[in-house]
Amino acid sequence: MNFSVIYNPIATKFSQPVLDHLVFKFIEKGYTLHKIKKSEYAGHVIPLIKELDPESDLLITLGGDGTVNEAVRAFHEIEQHSIYTHISAGTTNDIANNYNLYRKDPIKSIDKLAEEGVESMVDSILVNGEPVSYVSSFGYVAPIPYLVNTKLKKLLGHAAYVVSALPILARKPERIKIEYTANGVTRQTTVILALITTSKGMGGINLYRNIDLNDGKFDVFFLEKLSPRLIADIFPKYLTDTIDMTKYEKYSTHFTTDHMTIRFPGLLPKHDLDNDGNQATFSLNLHDNVLDFRMGKKIRVLKPER
DSSP: OEEEEEEOTTSTTOOHHHHHHHHHHHHHTTOEEEEEEEOOSTTTHHHHHHHHGGGOSEEEEEEOHHHHHHHHHHHTTSOOOSEEEEEEOSSSOHHHHHTTOOSSOHHHHHHHHHHHEEEEEEOOEEETTEEESSEEEEETTTTHHHHSOHHHHHHHTTHHHHHHHHHHHHSOOOOEEEEEEETTEEEEEEESEEEEESSSEETTEEOOSSOOTTSSOEEEEEEOOOOHHHHHHHHHHHHHTOOOGGGOGGGEEEEEESEEEEEOSSOOOSSOOEETTEEOSOOOBTTBOEEEEEEOOOEEEEEEOO
16 A cells, blocks of 8 residues: 655644654555655645545645645545545644544654554535535634734744633624524524534634544534633633533533524624634625535544544
8 A cells, every 4th residue: 555645844843854754654554655745835735635645545644734624625526535644733733633643742643643543434514615624613712723823823832822812802702693594493592602513622622522523413512601700711721621512501502413504694703714723715795694514525534543
């Protein structure tokens, strides 16, 4: 079997020794190196995946969570041939958590993946037709991942998100009226934050303790109420990665589904959606104010079972 590697050289934790170790480890496991390609600009992973997938048995990306978003977008446009996997070398590395690897140590992730990786399937989501690998969100703090300064991320790592969140947490949150339909029921509510995800978490923290990445459904979390007491409770848990969203039922709505539409009868969210840490490629307007969430392709991946 052969393998190919696509790497993002500007990812926070990328280094030449990490890339060298990745190549060495899989050659040591008996794979034959086919090609190594560098992602040179935003969106470049998409044509690289399309080029290398038909030629590769295993296709590995090395970069941040946004790299996986581009890979999933590519797989939605082709018939997947290779087994796909990812070594996280970014700032938050939520995909490392989903793939049962290490967020802060790409070398340890490489070793674990090479030794324990098995073929699995993972879900993805389509948001107004745009493929999303693990999370789509809007409202309170949602746009921070794409608004935070790139240099600040390089300097502070995950702490850059915390620093960027402080001014937002200090302001009165935006309240967004929505009408949503899911599981055959239509309801109206006002949300502060909406998370639609197939993931264990986002922003470098765990949000849900029991998530099946291959159940054909996504989790929906609407934060509907916010108080100083709730912020005081959540923020230290955010810093220590001990949040469990399912424990905030009196402040929120939480359910699973495989299809949901959201209509905005009043004001639209101030910022565009955050899809996998990136600004969505589409914007809502008063005449096109509906979001459609549905299951996307299942992606064949290599990851440890636990």
